[in-house]
């Protein structure tokens with residue numbers, strides 16, 4: 068069935084959405100990327116174009132391949148353009164009311180057979196599915212940052228998901244070169260339930276001045292051999308995203324290890340969200 072898939076929609080072209088467009092277009096799908104207005108669309112298009120140009124300059128992609136990939140991508144500022152999509156991935160900011168608006172629209176615009184997927188990392192896929200009249204055809208498809216690089220995709224199944232939709236989600240993930248893992252709809256799914264408390268712990272160590280930010284990061288990269296230290300990684304995934312994950316973990320499981328470090332909450336309140344805002348634990352200006 069997945070072979071018949073061709074037209075993919077991606078709603079929201081921020082860091083994750085633009086990366087997801089790239090993943091699908093590189094794998095040969097025709098992708099329509101949707102944003103709310105021309106400015107947001109321009110930003111999303113630049114993220115995609117810059118990522119592909121970087122790949123060309125590193126000799127990982129030819130200019131012909133870059134052109135072919137870009138030719139498979141179209142852009143729109145109306146969700147109405149997704150009427151013929153076979154598969155839609157939503158990657159808008161993590162606000163329930165925004166997800167409701169997007170899924171209500173997608174449910175109205177897309178054919179009954181279309182699978183609607185959310186890239187949410189902190190909201191309940193079950194609740195998002197309930198915004199539609201087809202909760203059995205709604206799944207989570209959780210990519211990791213940077214989406215074009217990271218292999219894991221969590222395929223999130225809810226208590227009402229049609230098993231066929233889960234199979235389709237895993238097949239689509241494989242077809243775009245990813246490694247799917249099917250998980251239940253619980254706060255943090257699997258990867259973030261493990262990863263984000265560790266990042267939060269690093270913030271606590273920094274807040275309590277156990278070591279400097281670079282010493283904390285170097286301790287992990289040098290000793291544990293991970294590609295990035297926790298504070299640099301937190302800046303990359305977004306402090307706001309990490310805080311949202313911690314808050315749902317704390318609310319769902321009521322355990323002290325999920326309580327956000329006070330410094331993290333203050334930094335998010337101050338707009339220091341990491342790379343995307345130019346400042347987090349490090350400066351990116």
Ligand code: CAA
Pocket residue numbers: 118121122125127188210211212213214215216217259262294295300304308309
């Ligand atoms: N987009 C596309 N490609 C990218 C990229 C991006 N944003 N960033 C890096 N790459 C590519 C590079 O082009 C390069 O490709 P080649 O090997 O083909 O040349 C490759 O990735 C390695 O990049 P670099 O050599 O520039 O740098 P690096 O070796 O330091 O790797 C990294 C960068 C891939 C980000 C690496 O540091 C890493 O794996 N970090 C950990 C990332 C991680 O843990 N992500 C999960 C976060 S959790 C999450 O996302 C879930 C959530 O819901 C919060």
